[in-house]
Amino acid sequence: MTIIPTYTPPDFSQGPLASAPVVTTEKAPADGVAPVNFHATSNHPEYVQVTKGSWVLIRENRMDTVIRLRQRVPEAVEARRLKKGDEVVVGRGEEGEMGVYIHTDGFVKDDSRDGTKFAFMTRGSRETPFxxxxxxxxxxxxxxxxxxxxxxxxxxxxxxxxxxxxxxxxxxxxxxxxxxxxxxxxxxxxxxxxxxxxxxxxxxxxxxxxxxxxxxxxxxxxxxxxxxxxxxxxxxxxxxxxxxxxxxxxxxxxxxxxxxxxxxxxxxxxxxxxxxxxxxxxxxxxxxxxxxxxxxxxxxxxxxxxxxxxxxxxxxxxxxxxxxxxxxxxxxxxxxxxxxxxxxxxxxxxxxxxxxxxxxxxx
The missing domain is CATH 3.40.50.10690 (putative lor/sdh protein like domains)
Structure with missing residues (x-):
């Protein structure tokens, strides 16, 4: 059995994601400067709808960067690396409403405690068994x-x-x-x-x-x-x-x-x-x-x-x-x-x- 958990991608054909808009971009106004209302990345899987129905996962993401779009390919880039005129994703929605979807539960498994609502030792500490x-x-x-x-x-x-x-x-x-x-x-x-x-x-x-x-x-x-x-x-x-x-x-x-x-x-x-x-x-x-x-x-x-x-x-x-x-x-x-x-x-x-x-x- 593999120790690498299976990833479940979002279903973009259902619910609000099916009618979500294509992402909006604006040009970087100067080297090292992002446009106002830029989208800041997370460290989770992050998808960008570059054309209608085409959601592209950022391959090399990291938190606190901007998304630069080049030939419809999104990439996470430190703002200091931007060049004037770069196409930068704007809009601060995370649920697809701005063309960007942050997927937080792709690796999540059912972690229920058989209906138990109260339990001890739920937070890691120096007493936690490791x-x-x-x-x-x-x-x-x-x-x-x-x-x-x-x-x-x-x-x-x-x-x-x-x-x-x-x-x-x-x-x-x-x-x-x-x-x-x-x-x-x-x-x-x-x-x-x-x-x-x-x-x-x-x-x-x-x-x-x-x-x-x-x-x-x-x-x-x-x-x-x-x-x-x-x-x-x-x-x-x-x-x-x-x-x-x-x-x-x-x-x-x-x-x-x-x-x-x-x-x-x-x-x-x-x-x-x-x-x-x-x-x-x-x-x-x-x-x-x-x-x-x-x-x-x-x-x-x-x-x-x-x-x-x-x-x-x-x-x-x-x-x-x-x-x-x-x-x-x-x-x-x-x-x-x-x-x-x-x-x-x-x-x-x-x-x-x-x-x-x-x-x-x-x-």
Missing amino acids: SRSYDHLYEVLRHEKKHGFIAWVLGPAVAFDKDSRNAMAGMIHKGYCHALLAGNALATHDMEAGLYGTGLGQDIYTREIKALGHYHHLDLLNKVRHAGSIPQAMKQLGISDGIIHACESTGVPYVLAGSIRDDGPLPEVIVNTGDAQDHMRTFAKKATCVITLATQLHTIAFGNMTPSYRVMDDGTVRPVFFYVVDMSEFSADKLANRGSAQSTAILTNVQDFMINLYNNLAQ
């Missing part, structure tokens, strides 16, 4: 390794523990990672561990604070910048393990997006936010499974770029599995409150999570 979530994730990853595209979004906590760092590197070597998204900190502290055996100056196994250890990540940054690149620094410094080394040795692409607080940063860190978003969006368009670990801002950023569905090469529509792993309920709730309501939360220590995951998938 055994089924883990088992499902194991199934998903085994499937996606061969048939999908797995993107990981990592915070530095994954590299602060010896076993967790090894587990993530092992997942990459085993083929369970097709792209890695992170910031300067993850790569810096991962390489710090490779050179000094520390994370922010603390031994990643014994937790011993090393004398002047708070210099370690700064020294590492300086050495990498002097070498000119991460691959060159790994050769010069003899770094032969860890997460970034695993990416380099297996050819798994990674995007390091910069932030205001970055030290250094590493040469590969993309400090222009628009450029960083463009690089991240490349993999958001491909992802069929996303796992985010202990990084609230990068999680929300990638979540906002990733639709809830993927249109495959054969035209079939499938969901994108999105997991947020964190000790904090707040982080998971904030992601959902920013529009990624389809995400599944596993509330636990991410280092324990990584070790658990690797031990179950490494066989």
